[in-house]
Amino acid sequence: MNKAEQNMNAVQIENVSKSFGSTHAVADVSFSVARGEIFGLLGPNGAGKTTLIRIMLDIFKPDRGQVAILGGPMTEEKFNRIGYMPEDRGLYQNITLERCLVYLASLKGVPPAEAKQRLKIYLERFDLAAHKKKKVKELSKGMQQKAQVICTLLHEPELILVDEPFSGLDPVNTQMIKDLIREMRGRGATILMSTHMMRQVEELCDRIILVSQGQAVLYGNLNEIRRQFSGHAVLIRTAGELPRIPGVKQALPQNNEIKLTLEEGTSPQEVLRELIRQDVLLEKFEIAIPSLDEIFIRVVKKGGA
Amino acid sequence: MSKIWLVAAQEYKRQVLTKKFFLVLFIFPAFFLLMFAIVYLIVRMENRNIPVGYVDHSGFLKNPLSAPKQEDAPDSSQLLPLIPFQKEQEAQGALEEGKIQCYYILPPDYPENKKVGLVYFKPPGQNATRQFWNFLQMNFLRSLPPDKASRAVADASLVIRWPEGGVGGGREFSDKASLNMFLPFIVGFLFIIILFISSGTFIGALVEEKGNRTIEILMTSLTPGKLITGKIIGVIAVSLTQISFWIFCMLLLAFMGGLLLGVNLLQNLSLDPGVVLSLFAIALPSYILAAGLMTVVGVSVAEPHEAQQSVFLFIFPVWITFWLTKPIIENPNGPLALVLSFFPLTSLSAFCIRIGFSRVPVWQVILALLILCLSAAGAMALAGRVFRLGMLRYGKRLSLKDIFPRRSHE
Numbered sequence: 001m002n003k004a005e006q007n008m009n010a011v012q013i014e015n016v017s018k019s020f021g022s023t024h025a026v027a028d029v030s031f032s033v034a035r036g037e038i039f040g041l042l043g044p045n046g047a048g049k050t051t052l053i054r055i056m057l058d059i060f061k062p063d064r065g066q067v068a069i070l071g072g073p074m075t076e077e078k079f080n081r082i083g084y085m086p087e088d089r090g091l092y093q094n095i096t097l098e099r100c101l102v103y104l105a106s107l108k109g110v111p112p113a114e115a116k117q118r119l120k121i122y123l124e125r126f127d128l129a130a131h132k133k134k135k136v137k138e139l140s141k142g143m144q145q146k147a148q149v150i151c152t153l154l155h156e157p158e159l160i161l162v163d164e165p166f167s168g169l170d171p172v173n174t175q176m177i178k179d180l181i182r183e184m185r186g187r188g189a190t191i192l193m194s195t196h197m198m199r200q201v202e203e204l205c206d207r208i209i210l211v212s213q214g215q216a217v218l219y220g221n222l223n224e225i226r227r228q229f230s231g232h233a234v235l236i237r238t239a240g241e242l243p244r245i246p247g248v249k250q251a252l253p254q255n256n257e258i259k260l261t262l263e264e265g266t267s268p269q270e271v272l273r274e275l276i277r278q279d280v281l282l283e284k285f286e287i288a289i290p291s292l293d294e295i296f297i298r299v300v301k302k303g304g305a
Numbered sequence: 306m307s308k309i310w311l312v313a314a315q316e317y318k319r320q321v322l323t324k325k326f327f328l329v330l331f332i333f334p335a336f337f338l339l340m341f342a343i344v345y346l347i348v349r350m351e352n353r354n355i356p357v358g359y360v361d362h363s364g365f366l367k368n369p370l371s372a373p374k375q376e377d378a379p380d381s382s383q384l385l386p387l388i389p390f391q392k393e394q395e396a397q398g399a400l401e402e403g404k405i406q407c408y409y410i411l412p413p414d415y416p417e418n419k420k421v422g423l424v425y426f427k428p429p430g431q432n433a434t435r436q437f438w439n440f441l442q443m444n445f446l447r448s449l450p451p452d453k454a455s456r457a458v459a460d461a462s463l464v465i466r467w468p469e470g471g472v473g474g475g476r477e478f479s480d481k482a483s484l485n486m487f488l489p490f491i492v493g494f495l496f497i498i499i500l501f502i503s504s505g506t507f508i509g510a511l512v513e514e515k516g517n518r519t520i521e522i523l524m525t526s527l528t529p530g531k532l533i534t535g536k537i538i539g540v541i542a543v544s545l546t547q548i549s550f551w552i553f554c555m556l557l558l559a560f561m562g563g564l565l566l567g568v569n570l571l572q573n574l575s576l577d578p579g580v581v582l583s584l585f586a587i588a589l590p591s592y593i594l595a596a597g598l599m600t601v602v603g604v605s606v607a608e609p610h611e612a613q614q615s616v617f618l619f620i621f622p623v624w625i626t627f628w629l630t631k632p633i634i635e636n637p638n639g640p641l642a643l644v645l646s647f648f649p650l651t652s653l654s655a656f657c658i659r660i661g662f663s664r665v666p667v668w669q670v671i672l673a674l675l676i677l678c679l680s681a682a683g684a685m686a687l688a689g690r691v692f693r694l695g696m697l698r699y700g701k702r703l704s705l706k707d708i709f710p711r712r713s714h715e
Contacts, residue, residue, distance in 0.1 A: 057525045059693070076528055084525045090518030095319065103315050107308055107526035151522065 312535025493657025597684025
């Protein structure tokens with residue numbers, strides 16, 4: 001990687017559009033992924049996430065727009081610096097796990113002997129060492145999923161694109177993958193993750209883009225986005241009964257607290273003033289930061305309405 | 306190692322290290338060996354090495370000359386003893402005791418009528434009949450010097466030689482080496498079998514990779530062009546392994562049959578290296594053409610079984626050519642033969658038929674090669690285009706409109 005490349009974003013997408021026949025899969029989408037960050041590519045099913053990933057990987061050519069990967073257009077040399085885990089897992093079923101992974105790593109430019117050495121470490125870490133001589137089809141779904149993760153990382157890529165990395169994994173292995181993603185970022189890799197699991201996105205991602213019906217509907221720093229969407233609810237804890245507060249659409253008990261969902265146009269400050277005016281004994285007043293799930297549903301529903 | 310060679314090596318190992326490959330590899334030689342063994346055993350069973358008796362009432366064989374050796378006998382070193390008997394009862398007794406397999410009776414009027422009687426429990430072997438027949442012929446020709454009589458009695462040999470510059474181009478056909486005429490045909494037929502097998506295998510590999518989604522990993526590791534090229538090299542290497550082994554088995558079989566077992570038909574085998582080279586040169590671009598077209602078909606269809614069925618598209622032209630074998634042989638340089646030789650999908654099969662029965666002009670081989678190479682290049686270019694579009698379409702057919710859109714974005 002040269003200095004100019006280092007200063008550039010790992011991924012730079014500008015006004016990209018792609019249609020299949022009369023279907024507009026991606027429409028004028030722009031975003032960038034900085035080097036070393038974990039970026040979330042979110043969206044409902046059929047939103048165009050996989051098409052975007054395939055455009056980034058030069059599998060599909062965009063109808064319009066510009067794509068720059070690792071500082072410029074995709075080249076065969078760059079394939080060796082990218083790790084991709086597709087949503088539909090793909091490994092040769094009728095050959096042994098070791099042969100399959102060594103071959104796929106060698107296609108990424110790793111000499112077979114070195115790939116074998118690296119694989120040994122990964123297989124032990126993922127509890128697959130005892131299964132390396134088994135045919136891939138003989139492995140359980142979870143094992144194949146772990147093997148796919150190894151396949152994505154074995155050549156130590158700079159840019160990792162993972163489509164639904166947690167599907168099919170139990171909590172223990174989910175945690176393992178999360179740790180691995182953090183570890184890869186620690187090594188300087190850039191990770192673009194497409195997933196429906198918002199909890200994992202909240203835990204891992206620095207920035208996100210939410211795509212709906214082929215269009216970018218939300219894009220930016222995750223905390224900023226959550227703050228943008230806060231203000232529609234407050235969490236309170238009171239010693240006594242809660243009177244009726246104007247501007248509150250719904251009051252839902254949550255553990256020892258009450259979540260007040262505010263009507264459009266009502267601010268948390270107005271609610272606080274009203275609570276004080278009514279002499280409500282407040283033990284806690286907090287602006288509720290919405291979960292990514294809530295934001296997702298709200299934005300996608302709004303987009304679909 | 307270049308990624309092309311990595312793909313080729315992987316494709317080769319993936320196909321060769323399977324039970325199916327070894328089954329196919331050995332099934333053809335095993336079939337031929339079995340056929341050969343059956344024929345050999347039938348001949349051996351018919352030939353019994355037990356003496357033959359005769360009773361001569363005519364005096365024709367009073368001081369007989371012995372029969373010459375039979376050159377086409379499986380074991381030409383062995384001559385059956387011919388035992389004369391004075392009386393039929395003696396010969397009958399020897400037959401009943403198993404000392405002779407049969408006896409011939411020459412009646413008193415034999416020199417005039419040329420009719421003999423034959424007595425046996427089990428029909429005598431071919432070697433016995435032929436030897437006694439030669440023995441009689443030899444004695445009919447006793448007025449000639451013995452060496453001339455032997456040559457006259459020995460089997461005649463038919464040799465056909467085409468004139469230089471004619472259809473056969475100076476080639477020679479001998480009935481003692483009749484297999485030589487069919488050898489190019491047999492070798493060509495092997496190339497065609499391998500074309501079918503490798504086409505089926507190639508499309509199977511593509512469909513498998515599309516089905517198990519490995520293709521997405523591959524497409525982010527190397528370009529479609531390199532991927533397809535590597536696969537084709539791998540498939541051709543598999544094909545060459547098969548055909549080399551089969552040719553080796555044929556030679557081994559011929560050696561065993563000709564030298565060890567003394568089968569005359571297999572002793573004079575020869576195959577013109579130029580013929581093999583021409584067939585190989587035609588076969589190579591034919592394989593690439595088939596692989597390119599198979600790629601187009603394999604990635605365009607929605608379901609794996611549709612891809613397998615499409616192999617029929619390539620079998621059909623070859624089948625048509627073989628169906629037209631008779632008119633092609635009758636006029637090996639006629640318009641029909643030429644059209645089929647220059648049409649890319651029938652080139653290989655047409656040359657297989659023609660090359661055994663005629664001397665194909667070099668310019669025709671070169672022109673056919675040129676057409677095949679251009680077709681193969683076109684098929685590969687189309688394959689590369691379709692590959693990108695079709696391999697990631699799961700459960701959807703690729704239409705011509707998809708392949709050739711009005712407005713290209715690529």
